[in-house]
Amino acid sequence: MKAKGYIFLIPVFILMFASVIGIKPGALNEEFMPNPEENLQIPEDVQTILDKSCFGCHNVDAKSDKAKKKLLLDELPTLSKAKIVAKLxxxxxxxxxxxxxxxxFLEKYPDKALTDEEAARLKEWAENAANELMK
Ligand code: HEC
Structure with missing residues (x-):
């Protein structure tokens, strides 16, 4: 075989090497690009309230299957717009x-209760975000 023939093997070796050390094509870009499937932006102050009072039960790793079946806050932004509106x-x-x-739950963890302002902020957000998605 002529030396030129081996040139075609170089990309094959690069891909084999990359897969061995765990680099996926595109993985580097993904880190810097916004997720194109995010249909919902959750403002920081709202996220803070959700984290305090809701996230513990409504996330994929939570214990309660009932709570998870009804609402997964960590997956919410990746649902279809119609589903997000329904959840909101x-x-x-x-x-x-x-x-x-x-x-x-609040009897045990009274500090997780929503203040009136927090409840009002969450409601305002849920309503506005739903209206925004239905435009
Ligand atoms: C201690 C765990 C826990 C916490 C904390 C919690 N939830 Fe829930 N949530 C549940 C469970 C369990 C259900 C299912 C209730 C049922 O099916 O009867 C549920 C159901 C829901 C539902 C679906 C209601 C329905 O019937 O469709 C929504 C929406 C919801 N929760 C929102 C929230 C929000 C918003 C917060 C924070 C303010 C929150 N949850 C905090 C446990 C929790």
């Missing part, structure tokens, strides 16, 4: 009805 409506409703966080 649910969030607005449980806050309106004072259903979340659950009373039993």
């Amino acid at each position: 409506d649910d969030i607005h409703e449980v806050l309106e009805e004072n259903e979340m966080p659950p009373e039993k």
Whole structure:
């Protein structure tokens, strides 16, 4: 075989090497690019309130299957717009009805309760974000 023939093997070796050390094509770019599937931006102050009072039960690693089935806050931004709107409506409703966080939980962890301002901010956000998505 002529020396030129080996040139075609170089990309193959690079790909083999990359896969051995765990680099996926495009992985470097992904770190710097916004996720194109994010349909919802959660403002920092809202995220802080959600983290304090809601996230513990409504995330993929939470213990309660019931809570996870109803709402996964960490996956919320990646759902379809229609599904996000439905979830935002649910969030607005449980806050309106004072259903979340659950009373039993608050007896144990009173510091996780929402203040009136926090509940109002979450409701305002849920409503505005839903309206924004339906435009
Ligand atoms: C202690 C765990 C816990 C915390 C904290 C918690 N939830 Fe829940 N949540 C649940 C459980 C369990 C359910 C399912 C209730 C059911 O199916 O009866 C639920 C259901 C829901 C639902 C669906 C309601 C429905 O019937 O469709 C929404 C929306 C929700 N939670 C929002 C929130 C918000 C917003 C917060 C923070 C303010 C929060 N949750 C905090 C446990 C929790």
